[in-house]
Amino acid sequence: xxxxxxxxxxxxxxxxxxxxxxxxxxxxxxxxxxxxxxxxxxxxxxxxxxxxxxxxxxxxxxxxxxxxxxxxxxxxxxxxxxxxxxxxxxxxxxxxxxxxxxxxxxxxxxxxxxxxxxxxxxxxxxxxxxxxxxxxxxxxxxxxxxxxxxxxxxxxxxxxxxxxxxxxxxxxxxxxxxxxxxxxxxxxxxxxxxxxxxxxxxxxxxxxxxxxxxxxxxxxxxxxxxxxxxxxxxxxxxxxxxxxxxxxxxxxxxxxxxxxxxxxxxxxxxxxxxxxxxxxxxxxxxxxxxxxxxxxxxxxxxxxxxxxxxxxxxxxxxxxxxxxxxxxxxxxxxxx
Amino acid sequence: xxxxxxxxxxxxxxxxxxxxxxxxxxxxxxxxxxxxxxxxxxxxxxxxxxxxxxxxxxxxxxxxxxxxxxxxxxxxxxxxxxxxxxxxxxxxxxxxxxxxxxxxxxxxxxxxxxxxxxxxxxxxxxxxxxxxxxxxxxxxxxxxxxxxxxxxxxxxxxxxxxxxxxxxxxxxxxxxxxxxxxxxxxxxxxxxxxxxxxxxxxxxxxxxxxxxxxxxxxxxxxxxxxxxxxxxxxxxxxxxxxxxxxxxxxxxxxxxxxxxxxxxxxxxxxxxxxxxxxxxxxxxxxxxxxxxxxxxxxxxxxxxxxxxxxxxxxxxxxxxxxxxxxxxxxxxxxxx
Numbered sequence: 001x002x003x004x005x006x007x008x009x010x011x012x013x014x015x016x017x018x019x020x021x022x023x024x025x026x027x028x029x030x031x032x033x034x035x036x037x038x039x040x041x042x043x044x045x046x047x048x049x050x051x052x053x054x055x056x057x058x059x060x061x062x063x064x065x066x067x068x069x070x071x072x073x074x075x076x077x078x079x080x081x082x083x084x085x086x087x088x089x090x091x092x093x094x095x096x097x098x099x100x101x102x103x104x105x106x107x108x109x110x111x112x113x114x115x116x117x118x119x120x121x122x123x124x125x126x127x128x129x130x131x132x133x134x135x136x137x138x139x140x141x142x143x144x145x146x147x148x149x150x151x152x153x154x155x156x157x158x159x160x161x162x163x164x165x166x167x168x169x170x171x172x173x174x175x176x177x178x179x180x181x182x183x184x185x186x187x188x189x190x191x192x193x194x195x196x197x198x199x200x201x202x203x204x205x206x207x208x209x210x211x212x213x214x215x216x217x218x219x220x221x222x223x224x225x226x227x228x229x230x231x232x233x234x235x236x237x238x239x240x241x242x243x244x245x246x247x248x249x250x251x252x253x254x255x256x257x258x259x260x261x262x263x264x265x266x267x268x269x270x271x272x273x274x275x276x277x278x279x280x281x282x283x284x285x286x287x288x289x290x291x292x293x294x295x296x297x298x299x300x301x302x303x304x305x306x307x308x309x310x311x312x313x314x315x316x317x318x319x320x321x322x323x324x325x326x327x328x329x330x331x332x333x334x335x336x
Numbered sequence: 337x338x339x340x341x342x343x344x345x346x347x348x349x350x351x352x353x354x355x356x357x358x359x360x361x362x363x364x365x366x367x368x369x370x371x372x373x374x375x376x377x378x379x380x381x382x383x384x385x386x387x388x389x390x391x392x393x394x395x396x397x398x399x400x401x402x403x404x405x406x407x408x409x410x411x412x413x414x415x416x417x418x419x420x421x422x423x424x425x426x427x428x429x430x431x432x433x434x435x436x437x438x439x440x441x442x443x444x445x446x447x448x449x450x451x452x453x454x455x456x457x458x459x460x461x462x463x464x465x466x467x468x469x470x471x472x473x474x475x476x477x478x479x480x481x482x483x484x485x486x487x488x489x490x491x492x493x494x495x496x497x498x499x500x501x502x503x504x505x506x507x508x509x510x511x512x513x514x515x516x517x518x519x520x521x522x523x524x525x526x527x528x529x530x531x532x533x534x535x536x537x538x539x540x541x542x543x544x545x546x547x548x549x550x551x552x553x554x555x556x557x558x559x560x561x562x563x564x565x566x567x568x569x570x571x572x573x574x575x576x577x578x579x580x581x582x583x584x585x586x587x588x589x590x591x592x593x594x595x596x597x598x599x600x601x602x603x604x605x606x607x608x609x610x611x612x613x614x615x616x617x618x619x620x621x622x623x624x625x626x627x628x629x630x631x632x633x634x635x636x637x638x639x640x641x642x643x644x645x646x647x648x649x650x651x652x653x654x655x656x657x658x659x660x661x662x663x664x665x666x667x668x669x670x671x672x
Contacts, residue, residue: 013660051606058606059576227601240395246605259599263561266595268613269582271386275611277604 001028001037006102006316008063015254015324019243020053021069028107033125034252036113037079038091039105040313043334044072044126045320046160048279050253069316072131073100074122084112090116092125102316104336120298127160127331129294131280132151135247136164137290139281143245143276144221148173151215153234154224157198158185160307160331161247164294166195167303174221177214179207179230181326188329193304205285207233211296218242227251232262254270254324306330337364337373342438342652344399348389351590351660355654356389364443372449373415374427375441376649379670380408381656382496383561384615388591395615405652409436410458410465418446424454428461438652438670452522456634463496463667464641465630467616471583472500473626474619479581479612480557482507487551489570491546492561493534494521496643496667497583500630501559502531503639513550515543515566517662524665529640543569554578563587563600568598574607582613590660642666 002025009022011038031037049071052063061067077089085091091113092098100106115127127133139161146152152169156162166189169176170332178189178198189198197214204210211219211234217240224231227249236242252259283290297303308328310319313336323332338361345358349555367373377530385407388399397403413425421427426433427449438440446632452461463469475497482488492498493514505512514525514534516655525534533550540546547555547570555574560567574580588595604611619626633639644664646655659668 018656033618059608107565163629168563209441224601227599231601246601248601249599249605254598259602260596260598263563263585263595263597263601264586265560265567265582265611265613266588268611269615270614272395272618273613273615275601277607277609279605282608 001105002026003028003103003105004313005104007068008053008065010065011055013221014256015311016050016053016321018317023314024102028105031079031081031107033081034110035081035107036077036085036091036110037105037107038075038113039076039078040073040100040103040336041090042074042098042123042126042131043102043316043336045242045316045323045332045334046071046131047248047250047253047323049320050324052206053065059281065277068101068103070099070101070238072098074116074125075100080110084110085113085115089316090118092116120295123307123331123333124298124305126308126333128164128298129226129291132160132331133164133294134283134287134290135167135280136161137294138286139245139247139278140168140221140223142272143278144223144243146172146174146221147189149173150220151177152221152223153177153211153215153218153219153222153232155177155179155223155227156248156250157189157195158329159225160328163193163306163330164187164303166193167297169221170194171297171302175215176215178227179234185289185301185329187271188306190304201230208236211237219310221245225250228259228261235264235267236272238267240271241330242273242331243273244273244275249316250324298321307333309333309335311335337441338362339364339439339441340649341404341440342496343404344401345390346401346670347391348591352386352389352657353506354572354653355474359650362439364441367415367417367443369417371417372413372421372427372666373441373443373444374411374449374527376409376411376436376439376672377426377430378410378459378462379436379438379499379652379672380654381668382407382467382585383589383659385585385656386660395617399433402438404439406435406437408434408462410452410461411436414441416446420446420459421449421451426454428452438649440649456631459643459645459667459669460634460641462669463643464500464634464639465627468496468667469500469630470619470623470626471616472497472504473630474594474616474622475581475583476501476504476557476559478619479610479614480559480579482510484558485511486556487511487553488557488559489513489515489547489551489555490559490561491515491570492584492586493525493531493564494665496664497563498559498561498624498664499525499529499642502637503633505557507633507638508568509555511548511551515562515570521665524642527644537566544572547573556654557581559583564595564597571600571603574603574609576607578607578609580611582611586660643669645669645671647671
């Protein structure tokens with residue numbers, strides 16, 4: 001049996017493009033006893049994947065040139081030589097990093113697969129109940145430590161993580177202010193997700209003043225997904241004893257030189273600020289706790305969710321690139 | 337009775353100079369019942385005072401132009417109209433910020449004074465048992481959280497705070513590496529204060545490699561008194577889950593423009609780093625705990641101490657400026 005794979009063709013400098021990816025056709029071997037053939041149903045594409053395209057040591061190894069790209073995914077069983085799995089079962093990979101190769105079909109030993117619960121839409125396992133939801137949960141609660149009445153500012157607020165952070169902030173009684181690009185996203189935040197205010201960074205020449213206007217009592221927590229000049233504007237408005245969970249720096253990921261900006265240390269001293277970088281793997285031992293809370297809030301209607309869906313296996317590279325153009329609202333999902 | 341005062345004459349731009357200070361003569365009123373006339377014995381001069389020369393909101397109000405400069409000090413009672421104080425008693429001011437005006441004599445209500453214990457040299461109350469010692473204690477233990485076997489790097493290591501941080505690090509079983517300016521200071525750190533290694537930043541073109549060489553297992557804790565390019569070199573060597581207590585940024589205090597440098601957020605995410613600014617006032621409710629531990633270690637010989645003394649009331653401005661030229665070893669004290 002043949003399968004198409006999208007492989008990592010060359011390490012990009014700056015923004016990835018069509019030369020970064022290449023589609024190849026491979027022959028799959030015969031299915032053996034205990035093995036399962038799966039076909040992808042949904043893929044997640046995420047900003048952190050840009051980091052894996054560089055050949056640098058990080059918390060997750062770089063992509064290997066010539067090997068398939070991999071990302072979060074939900075698959076369906078197509079053929080099974082294991083009694084625990086039947087054709088049509090929805091599955092994910094079991095691992096602390098359950099990443100599915102970009103391939104129209106692949107073979108796994110059944111021990112590496114787990115069935116998922118059908119009671120919520122399967123794509124939720126890639127978003128609000130998956131890595132983005134858990135990232136929001138632990139970053140905000142463990143580092144941000146929100147208290148009722150405090151002001152929480154979120155950059156990349158209309159992204160997969162940001163919309164969950166804002167809603168958990170509201171659950172904890174915070175005034176929540178989101179920063180996003182474009183009037184449509186800003187409207188989404190205040191009208192659909194009940195943010196108290198939202199700031200459009202596009203064409204904004206003075207983020208510092210915009211944040212000050214939206215946060216009359218200053219900023220107690222800054223959940224940062226973006227970095228760069230947006231963060232410079234927020235930092236100037238931090239209150240004493242403020243907390244800054246660092247989740248992502250999408251504004252900097254495609255930099256070809258070391259990004260330079262105002263040094264943060266002086267204001268961090270005078271205002272006694274805490275800044276902490278994290279990756280979701282740090283909290284692997286507590287995923288159960290986070291998943292339980294997120295499911296509960298979804299069922300109670302306290303957590304709403306949105307995703308942007310693109311269709312077609314061959315759209316995967318385009319979907320990934322769309323992240324850096326800020327084209328998504330909420331989680332960006334590719335339906336195969 | 338007349339007294340000389342050194343007043344704050346003008347806000348400096350960049351490095352303070354002789355125009356920043358002015359000596360004036362004032363008449364003191366008659367001593368009233370319940371009042372005490374004190375004359376300074378020792379003054380402390382400290383880098384944080386540069387911040388008070390700017391007219392910006394901070395954790396401690398700016399100096400007022402036309403008013404005496406103030407800094408940490410120990411004074412002796414010259415005349416007393418209160419039965420609790422006798423001429424010759426050594427005193428400090430009682431407050432969470434016991435700062436003595438730069439004046440050859442001043443009058444206080446007795447309720448604002450406290451006698452100090454004569455069993456240690458009085459200047460110790462300005463150094464190892466005073467704000468610098470407490471700053472080292474809380475910054476390292478509360479934010480740095482040292483564990484045996486970890487590597488601790490300290491910038492400004494030969495300063496009043498740095499030498500205490502290093503020794504507390506050794507008490508907790510860390511490998512301790514100091515960064516200081518000049519061969520004499522570097523030798524002091526390794527030979528007198530038992531640091532495991534020391535790096536001379538003067539003329540050093542590649543701090544990143546120097547830190548890597550001195551820290552074969554990477555850096556777990558970076559206690560930062562200095563900032564700027566020295567910190568850039570240390571940051572590149574931080575281990576995953578490293579902690580960075582931000583105590584001072586003396587390299588930046590005289591900047592006339594916003595200091596710019598490589599953004600720290602990307603490496604803070606990929607390595608899950610924590611950076612926290614603090615000022616000693618945050619720990620006011622726990623000063624007793626810190627003081628007790630420091631006294632105990634001094635008595636046990638586990639904490640050694642050094643100070644640089646300049647003599648003469650009129651040397652105060654010069655002593656303050658010497659801080660920024662890095663002329664001091666350990667605490668810089670002016671003996672009146």
